[in-house]
Amino acid sequence: MNKTILKLLLKRIASSLLLIFLIITILFFLLRISPGSPVQKFISEDFSIELSQKIKSNFQLDKTLFEQYGSFIAQAVKLDFGTSYNYNLPVFSVIKDYLIFTVIFSFISLIVQIKAGSLFAFISVYKKNKYLNGVLDSVAIFSFALPSFLLGLLLIYIFSIILGILPSNGLTSINHDDLSVLGKFWDYVIHLILPVLSLSLTGTFIFYKYIKESVSEVSRKNFILNLQAIGEKKSKIILYHVLPNSINPILTIAGLELGALLSGSLITEVLFGLPGMGRLTITAILTRDYPLVIGCTFISGLLIIFANLLADFLKTVFDKRIINTLNN
Amino acid sequence: MKIKNSHIIFFLLGLLFLLKFNTIISSYYLLYLFIGSLFSEFNNTISNIDLMLLDVFLSAILFIVAPLLTYRYRKYKLLVKELNFISVIAIILLTIFLFAPVIANFHPDFHKNINVTKLLKPFSSKVLIEQRIQGASESVFDKFISLRNSTINQPFYSNKFFVDNVSSDNKSFQQKDTEELLPPGSNSKRIYFVFGTDELGRDVFSRIVYGARVSLSIGIVASLISMLLGVFFGFYSGYKGGAPDFILNKFSDLFLAFPIIFLIIFIISLWGSSFFILVLILGITSWMPLYKLVRTDVFSIRNKDYYKSAVLLGLNKKQLLLKEILPAIIPIVVVNIVYQFANVVLAESALSYLGLGTGSNLPSWGKMINEGQSYLYKGWWLIFFPGMFLLLTLSFINILGKRISESLNPLSKND
Numbered sequence: 120m121n122k123t124i125l126k127l128l129l130k131r132i133a134s135s136l137l138l139i140f141l142i143i144t145i146l147f148f149l150l151r152i153s154p155g156s157p158v159q160k161f162i163s164e165d166f167s168i169e170l171s172q173k174i175k176s177n178f179q180l181d182k183t184l185f186e187q188y189g190s191f192i193a194q195a196v197k198l199d200f201g202t203s204y205n206y207n208l209p210v211f212s213v214i215k216d217y218l219i220f221t222v223i224f225s226f227i228s229l230i231v232q233i234k235a236g237s238l239f240a241f242i243s244v245y246k247k248n249k250y251l252n253g254v255l256d257s258v259a260i261f262s263f264a265l266p267s268f269l270l271g272l273l274l275i276y277i278f279s280i281i282l283g284i285l286p287s288n289g290l291t292s293i294n295h296d297d298l299s300v301l302g303k304f305w306d307y308v309i310h311l312i313l314p315v316l317s318l319s320l321t322g323t324f325i326f327y328k329y330i331k332e333s334v335s336e337v338s339r340k341n342f343i344l345n346l347q348a349i350g351e352k353k354s355k356i357i358l359y360h361v362l363p364n365s366i367n368p369i370l371t372i373a374g375l376e377l378g379a380l381l382s383g384s385l386i387t388e389v390l391f392g393l394p395g396m397g398r399l400t401i402t403a404i405l406t407r408d409y410p411l412v413i414g415c416t417f418i419s420g421l422l423i424i425f426a427n428l429l430a431d432f433l434k435t436v437f438d439k440r441i442i443n444t445l446n447n
Numbered sequence: 448m449k450i451k452n453s454h455i456i457f458f459l460l461g462l463l464f465l466l467k468f469n470t471i472i473s474s475y476y477l478l479y480l481f482i483g484s485l486f487s488e489f490n491n492t493i494s495n496i497d498l499m500l501l502d503v504f505l506s507a508i509l510f511i512v513a514p515l516l517t518y519r520y521r522k523y524k525l526l527v528k529e530l531n532f533i534s535v536i537a538i539i540l541l542t543i544f545l546f547a548p549v550i551a552n553f554h555p556d557f558h559k560n561i562n563v564t565k566l567l568k569p570f571s572s573k574v575l576i577e578q579r580i581q582g583a584s585e586s587v588f589d590k591f592i593s594l595r596n597s598t599i600n601q602p603f604y605s606n607k608f609f610v611d612n613v614s615s616d617n618k619s620f621q622q623k624d625t626e627e628l629l630p631p632g633s634n635s636k637r638i639y640f641v642f643g644t645d646e647l648g649r650d651v652f653s654r655i656v657y658g659a660r661v662s663l664s665i666g667i668v669a670s671l672i673s674m675l676l677g678v679f680f681g682f683y684s685g686y687k688g689g690a691p692d693f694i695l696n697k698f699s700d701l702f703l704a705f706p707i708i709f710l711i712i713f714i715i716s717l718w719g720s721s722f723f724i725l726v727l728i729l730g731i732t733s734w735m736p737l738y739k740l741v742r743t744d745v746f747s748i749r750n751k752d753y754y755k756s757a758v759l760l761g762l763n764k765k766q767l768l769l770k771e772i773l774p775a776i777i778p779i780v781v782v783n784i785v786y787q788f789a790n791v792v793l794a795e796s797a798l799s800y801l802g803l804g805t806g807s808n809l810p811s812w813g814k815m816i817n818e819g820q821s822y823l824y825k826g827w828w829l830i831f832f833p834g835m836f837l838l839l840t841l842s843f844i845n846i847l848g849k850r851i852s853e854s855l856n857p858l859s860k861n862d
């Protein structure tokens with residue numbers, strides 16, 4: 120049993136790594152054949168030709184494309200993506216700070232989404248209030264149509280401009296360093312309320328939709344009706360019988376959502392000025408910081424794969440039959 | 448009596464006719480003069496044709512054709528249906544899309560004396576003064592040119608300007624507590640900025656109306672491209688199988704594994720952005736979900752009995768594809784293209800919001816929101832109205848997709 124899991128895991132990881140390798144290769148060539156060069160930023164017209172050549176060779180951009188690719192691959196195998204042009208630091212030490220924020224932010228948002236989504240879904244399935252369900256369903260449809268930047272701007276307008284109770288930009292206040300430990304924590308919290316809200320709304324109602332569908336499908340099944348007839352406690356039925364049987368599609372969605380969140384929630388980060396992976400990637404792309412673009416893509420790819428693997432692993436924990444279907 | 452869809456079309460067109468009587472009549476007169484001057488000075492007239500002119504002609508012709516067609520097909524199923532949220536939004540959007548030059552008061556980029564019209568609240572009004580240009584000769588061509596300049600919304604007028612108020616005897620105007628005499632032979636018109644004006648004094652309503660065209664046409668063209676690619680590749684790989692199928696499948700996996708917005712931004716930032724590049728990129732990067740659906744469907748159809756019997760009957764490849772497979776996958780394609788349209792409009796607005804939109808000065812809704820963002824403290828209407836239109840359009844498309852998939856798949860109705 121464990122052997123098959125291990126085999127499947129290795130197979131998945133191998134094919135995913137191949138995928139990442141392909142993407143990085145495509146990115147590498149796209150970056151090199153695109154017009155414009157990162158060296159232009161560092162070269163002035165007043166420089167002598169030798170000096171500009173030297174700068175170019177410092178960036179290793181004077182070699183032919185395939186030589187560059189060869190040395191790039193040789194380094195990439197050692198997980199060394201070179202030095203960021205903008206920050207003049209190794210790529211991973213640039214990414215590190217942004218990554219920590221993104222991971223924390225993503226997990227907060229995911230937890231909010233699942234919690235709120237399942238709450239709404241269970242209310243809708245078990246309370247059977249016609250008007251409440253109607254309201255929830257129409258809010259769900261509007262939330263799928265609501266672009267996150269619009270929601271973010273609305274929240275900023277209400278809470279920052281009219282009411283003036285929550286900050287609209289950044290992760291810390293100006294006087295952050297003078298605060299006590301508790302004060303610092305509180306500072307982070309109030310800065311994250313609006314971003315988490317605007318990032319989570321759509322996801323919440325995606326979870327609401329899927330949880331509602333699968334829970335209501337399972338709770339119509341005969342064995343649940345049987346349990347109800349026996350007189351089993353309602354909470355026990357939900358926790359031990361309905362949830363394990365309906366959790367599969369939810370976990371798939373959670374995996375996809377976590378992957379998307381971890382690769383950076385671009386719009387929210389730009390809108391609220393947060394130091395996340397999405398904004399780092401975009402800045403790197405716009406300033407032609409080749410090593411940083413590839414480093415960010417690599418990390419995002421790894422995180423997406425990690426998220427999907429986590430979801431699949433949890434699925435096998437809840438439903439042992441899946442291993443057999445995967446094996447075939 | 449039930450209010451039907453055809454009634455709302457007549458109502459909207461009638462309302463438009465009442466509100467914009469001058470514009471509509473003068474566009475017909477313009478058409479008449481255009482045809483007249485085609486006979487007198489052919490070359491000069493041809494060189495004066497541009498998109499805006501054709502646009503005005505087209506909407507003028509449609510203004511006659513649309514009611515006639517609606518009347519002719521009033522018993523048609525779609526038009527007989529009772530009014531609901533979807534159809535109202537659809538009809539309003541379609542009207543805005545087709546009659547933009549008639550509905551909009553100004554060219555989207557028109558701004559003159561900014562200090563008068565800057566950041567006006569919704570429903571505020573100013574007086575537009577138009578000076579007569581004297582000395583035009585009376586040939587048909589000259590008449591055509593002068594009428595063309597006054598009828599078509601243009602980004603710049605040398606003879607028009609805004610003032611705060613005009614005295615009741617039409618002799619003088621007030622401008623910031625000073626009173627000056629009106630230039631002789633000028634006429635004044637009170638203009639209402641229904642949705643306010645932006646930081647450059649441009650009318651938000653006109654920008655939204657023209658922006659609808661940009662946003663919607665990007666959505667339509669890009670989702671058509673993605674549909675064609677998806678159906679074609681899905682057909683090809685489902686029908687052929689083997690190596691091409693494997694390669695295409697892995698390729699689409701590669702695209703589906705990563706958030707597509709980064710790839711789009713990557714390409715746009717490297718190769719610049721224009722309307723066509725944006726449409727192409729949005730279309731090319733979004734066919735993979737449809738490809739997967741079509742591919743699995745074609746695979747499953749190939750194992751069905753009716754398909755096998757069609758093969759045994761000796762139908763050729765073209766007949767098999769067009770008569771046996773295509774009708775079976777149409778429902779999926781229709782539902783997918785509707786959702787795809789919503790996705791593309793959303794992606795376009797997100798890109799425009801990030802400042803990577805069409806690149807030109809075309810006002811799309813996302814771009815308007817991006818520009819209005821810096822004036823959030825001073826003018827909420829700069830974001831509220833384009834945002835409202837975006838939200839209504841997207842929710843309309845989502846509801847439409849849901850309805851279509853429900854009507855195609857009766858099983859999903861029961862919950």
